[in-house]
Amino acid sequence: MKKKLAFACATALLFLGSAQGQGQPDARSVLQAASAAMGATNMTSFQVSGTGYVGAVGQNFAPERDWPHFEMKSYTRTVDLNTGSSREEMVVVQGNNVQQGGGGTPIVGEQTRIQLVSGNVAWNMNGTTVVPQPALAEQRQLEVMLSPYGFLKYAMANNPTAVTRNEYGSRVTVVSFVALGKYRVNGTINAQNLIQRVQTWIANPVVGDLYYENVYTLYRTINGVQVPGRWHQHQDFDDGGTPNPSGGDHAFSLDAVTDFKVNVPNAGLTVPDAARNATVPAVTVNSTRLGDGLWLIGGGTHNSIAIEFRDHVAVIEGPLNEARSIAVLGEVTRLIPNKPIRFVINTHHHWDHLGGLRTFVHEGATIVTHENNKAYYQEVLRPRPWVLQPDRYSLYPPEEWSEGYVFETVREKYVLADDTRTVELYNVQGLQHAAGMLIAYFPKEKIVVNADLYTPPPAGAPMPTPNLSARIFYNNLQRLKLDVAQHVPIHGNPGPAAQFTQIITTAAAR
Numbered sequence: 001m002k003k004k005l006a007f008a009c010a011t012a013l014l015f016l017g018s019a020q021g022q023g024q025p026d027a028r029s030v031l032q033a034a035s036a037a038m039g040a041t042n043m044t045s046f047q048v049s050g051t052g053y054v055g056a057v058g059q060n061f062a063p064e065r066d067w068p069h070f071e072m073k074s075y076t077r078t079v080d081l082n083t084g085s086s087r088e089e090m091v092v093v094q095g096n097n098v099q100q101g102g103g104g105t106p107i108v109g110e111q112t113r114i115q116l117v118s119g120n121v122a123w124n125m126n127g128t129t130v131v132p133q134p135a136l137a138e139q140r141q142l143e144v145m146l147s148p149y150g151f152l153k154y155a156m157a158n159n160p161t162a163v164t165r166n167e168y169g170s171r172v173t174v175v176s177f178v179a180l181g182k183y184r185v186n187g188t189i190n191a192q193n194l195i196q197r198v199q200t201w202i203a204n205p206v207v208g209d210l211y212y213e214n215v216y217t218l219y220r221t222i223n224g225v226q227v228p229g230r231w232h233q234h235q236d237f238d239d240g241g242t243p244n245p246s247g248g249d250h251a252f253s254l255d256a257v258t259d260f261k262v263n264v265p266n267a268g269l270t271v272p273d274a275a276r277n278a279t280v281p282a283v284t285v286n287s288t289r290l291g292d293g294l295w296l297i298g299g300g301t302h303n304s305i306a307i308e309f310r311d312h313v314a315v316i317e318g319p320l321n322e323a324r325s326i327a328v329l330g331e332v333t334r335l336i337p338n339k340p341i342r343f344v345i346n347t348h349h350h351w352d353h354l355g356g357l358r359t360f361v362h363e364g365a366t367i368v369t370h371e372n373n374k375a376y377y378q379e380v381l382r383p384r385p386w387v388l389q390p391d392r393y394s395l396y397p398p399e400e401w402s403e404g405y406v407f408e409t410v411r412e413k414y415v416l417a418d419d420t421r422t423v424e425l426y427n428v429q430g431l432q433h434a435a436g437m438l439i440a441y442f443p444k445e446k447i448v449v450n451a452d453l454y455t456p457p458p459a460g461a462p463m464p465t466p467n468l469s470a471r472i473f474y475n476n477l478q479r480l481k482l483d484v485a486q487h488v489p490i491h492g493n494p495g496p497a498a499q500f501t502q503i504i505t506t507a508a509a510r
Helices: 002-016 027-038 134-146 148-156 322-335 357-363 371-380 399-403 468-480 497-509
Strands: 045-055 069-080 085-093 111-118 121-126 129-132 161-167 170-179 183-189 195-204 208-222 225-235 250-262 286-291 294-298 304-308 313-316 341-345 366-370 407-410 413-417 422-427 438-442 447-450 486-489
Touching: 027 148, 027 161, 027 170, 027 225, 045 225, 069 250, 085 134, 111 134, 121 134, 134 148, 134 170, 134 183, 134 195, 134 208, 148 170, 148 183, 148 195, 208 250, 294 322, 304 322, 313 322, 322 357, 341 357, 357 366, 357 371, 366 371, 371 407, 407 413, 438 468, 468 497, 486 497
Parallel strands: 313 341, 341 366, 366 407, 447 486
Antiparallel strands: 045 069, 045 250, 069 085, 085 111, 111 121, 121 129, 161 170, 170 183, 183 195, 195 208, 208 225, 225 250, 286 294, 294 304, 304 313, 413 422, 422 438, 438 447
16 A cells, blocks of 8 residues: 555656755756757747658557557658647658558558647648547647757746756756646756657556657757757657556657758648537447347447346447447446446457456456457556546556456457357457457357458448458458358448458459
8 A cells, every 4th residue: 555655646746746856957047058059049940851660559469569660751840839830741651660560550552641730739631631630639739849849948938847867877957847737748958958858648548647758869960950860759668667568669760860940931830620620529329239139339430249148248349448438338238237247358459449448347347358468458457546537447446456357368269158148259360460369259140240350341332452351350260160141340330241251252363
């Protein structure tokens, strides 16, 4: 109890801050010296270009692996410091990176990504189409502040404090401020008055307060400004002191800066109405009956499946976040009243499929997942304070966690059954998308449930070309000799098995 209390107090101080200590340096003087040394005193905007790689955070092939990486064939970011706006454009290719994991792996050809923010409005551009991203506005604002020059400006404007310490064999000054009223941002300034690291934490439904840092090295002078030759980002980095347990770490790296411009004309952005008026969609659920005691619970980007047994309920997938899982739990209770949710079946460990799992465990459910995931999920479920966005699990940790009654693990096959129904779970062998991927098969209904492997096309849509995951999924169905009549995806709507067979065999005949 004393250790938990000490950790909670330390964490609270980390995010909420404390008064300037006696004898510590004056933060504003430190920032002014750094601005002068870096040539940023009169900077109003900047544009950095180069090459490197970008990672798919939360989409690693296995829990202990790093995030999948894609090569940035070109990269340009333009930041207006006065308006807090940023336009980030990159051309991404698979390159020589390992073709394992999610997040679009493998990328075929070239992919252009354009991500923008202006104040509290965020959006993407898909060609000429505006794609609002209201849920990402705060993170993108923080990314402006995490740049070397953004940090100098925003720290100066937000009551900074400073301390000194030894770091990597030399004395440094750490300047801190609170961004957007809740995010502690720390900037490490070395003896040459150069910023070598900026760090913060952001709310994440899987790991809680997710560690987020940019590291700046290999400075050189470009157009009168000290510019890092390498801009490297970690997300969920476990340095032995942070509680985030993923193998994932390296999220972005601008490895070769090819150009840097100062006070770029017209750096500010015009916010399109489609983005300005967008809000985060409300969580909605709707249910489709798949059979007796079997429902697809949709209404969002990710589905769950409710399965009724004689005296309890199982649910396939607790995706996205707590809000989604609370809505799913409410719908399950409406559909199947007076029966406890005893099991939550997790298809794989990617964060969009894992984000609501803690909510089900708080409800009393046992996780059924592949054995490869257990150690990682034990860390995800370990009770600890979540400061930025507490969930039910962090506020009221269940006793069952410490007792170990949380997991049932699968190697190749697992069966949930009573005298009313049978559900068979199988590991998909040879998959490159995620290690330990589970599918669910219902022998009576001849239904198979999958995540990320195959989504039936909408009625009237052309037949898609199957990707590698779909082909491996089909081969596994043949290997297991499953008699399938209907495919039910975690993304999208159900479709007939005959259509999937046609898609695969047509592609194979080309």
